[in-house]
Amino acid sequence: MPSETVNPSGQIQPADSVGIVTPQSARFDRPLELACGRTLREYTLVYETYGELNADKSNAVLICHALSGHHHAAGRHSPGDKRPGWWDNYIGPGKPIDTDKFFVVSLNNLGGCHGSTGPSSINPDTGKPWGRDFPILRVRDWVHSQARLADLLGIEQWAAVIGGSLGGMQAMRWALEYPDRLRHCVVIASALKLSAQNIAFNETARQAITSDPDFCDGHYLEREKLPRSGLAVARMIGHITYLSDDGLGRKFGRELRSGTFEQGVEEEVEFQVQSYLRYQGDTFSGSFDPNTYILMTRALDYFDLAREYDHDPVAAFSHARCRFLLLSFTSDWRFAPQRSREIVDALIRANQPVSYAEIESPMGHDAFLLPSERYRRVFFAYMNGVAAETAPEVN
């Protein structure tokens, strides 16, 4: 088998890529009752699919995205597209989420800013952008809306629901809300609930956004403003905390941008890490909706898997009927291995089948997105087992 092919536009296409993908859109007219008590009358979900659904529809896998993710998880949107989807390292032919075996569904969550209905969409009642009036969402709202997408696609039961970070919270919630609708739950670098420190970082990020005068109390779109600098600071906070101290050190150390150190030269940006962070902040603030960032971080803060099970995760997990794979990364300090071990412990005490691997990585929380040999091997082996259970119609 060749390791790459040349597509019609002349661009080299790696053999393990899903290739060019086109987002699709699904409109839902049945009102969705939300955890906050409000109802969303109608909404759109944007999604992509990779691979083929087999005849008995048993090989479908759902990808749940994290804080700043979206539906574009793999492949490219055009031959000239510079960057592939956010999880292209792990989705594709021969990759752990093997598109030769699975039919992969990846959506932009409700409240997002990449095409699905969210704060930057038009509120049908007012004809203006929702802005800050968009309902507060909880992880369970996403799970309910994802279930409707499954209905639409004719998928009765997912072979697996998979997510990292906030995506892992959705996967766990799936296991409790719809125990019969998934066979495997893959939870990567996640937690039963955030720690006070995590909430504090999110709060500071939100504060940076809302205190930007261009935030206009959340109605910046109507006023043709954008709280870019607030969102940039929010992203910088996120960025530092998703990397490890060691990872930042390896990447930048205390390298000076100019290569030399001259006391007396007053430079605005002196260390490499400063210029990197500013670039990251600026880029992000040009492409992400601030109200969506607030909405997503609040969903993170509020997530507490066991809240309605008398705060007992064992009682919560006793409702699950799927198998679990848990993964964590040694240098991840926002979703530390300890938080994954709490999940594993609760699953074991609830007599649920669970596999767990702690992956050695210097890259902090971001490790769940990055190439890593042991991560790939463990993930691949598990998913290979999942594929073996599905009907052999598609090869």
Add this chain to the structure above:
Amino acid sequence: MPSETVNPSGQIQPADSVGIVTPQSARFDRPLELACGRTLREYTLVYETYGELNADKSNAVLICHALSGHHHAAGRHSPGDKRPGWWDNYIGPGKPIDTDKFFVVSLNNLGGCHGSTGPSSINPDTGKPWGRDFPILRVRDWVHSQARLADLLGIEQWAAVIGGSLGGMQAMRWALEYPDRLRHCVVIASALKLSAQNIAFNETARQAITSDPDFCDGHYLEREKLPRSGLAVARMIGHITYLSDDGLGRKFGRELRSGTFEQGVEEEVEFQVQSYLRYQGDTFSGSFDPNTYILMTRALDYFDLAREYDHDPVAAFSHARCRFLLLSFTSDWRFAPQRSREIVDALIRANQPVSYAEIESPMGHDAFLLPSERYRRVFFAYMNGVAAETAPEVN
């Protein structure tokens, strides 16, 4: 000995307090050449002293403050003063820095905003506040200006120079710049230089300040503005990182402010930790100068003890002639014990006398300010030894 006395205003005065203190001010007219190449023509330093200087002036101790500190380290400014100085836990009669034995000098550093010349002072050349035109300062500039204060007070040699965090960097720099002018160097929760992660947090804090429109390119005072919200966000970032995850968890957990959780109630501030952080940010932004915050964090970022010793801390420390005490705190992740051990290792390899204790504490970097029995005992024992060396004139 009574454990407390009642002062004239009827307020109870603990016996281990230095009591009511009054800041003093020293004016320096001799120009100070700065590391950045610029010269400060004249400047004022505000300071406090506690205890009495003995006849041969051998019992003086210098306190160097950290990022947001100032000269008011112990006692109260008036009988009604609600809070004592920032290090009142460790300075006073019978405390580790025992004012029955030592003459303690604590100043507000150059560039500060509590009375010493800094960005909010008037630039004599323009008649307007310096603002962002105030020279960039390095730790060595502070040490040089502190040496002039010592000259003014007639102190040839400090019994000890003591500091935590950024203050510890000043203490180490003293040991290299003026090896004959101190007998002991006490370095608490500090580092040879910041890590990339630390620089990244400082950069994000500065970005929050400078992107606030009320920053006015650093000349907010002239325009009667104040980038309060930017400074509040900067302080929030600092605050989270100076506490440990565990410390924040113990203090707040995921406690909800209202005591109950009701999905559907849209509250701006829902978790205790949010309201605490907002309060901290607001309070700080009303009392601290944003340009000073930028200046202090840059001094932190640039500090690199061994830079001009060919990046070899052993070579650097070979110039020292004092004894060292190093202290660190187990849960401090911004100035982790590992960073103190690097200093200890370099001192040992440089054949310098050093004592080191790693204090068990859940309170993160802030532990260096907080009461802790083992910290107090170790610190007290060491300082008791320092006092025993000084002449016995003062008792």
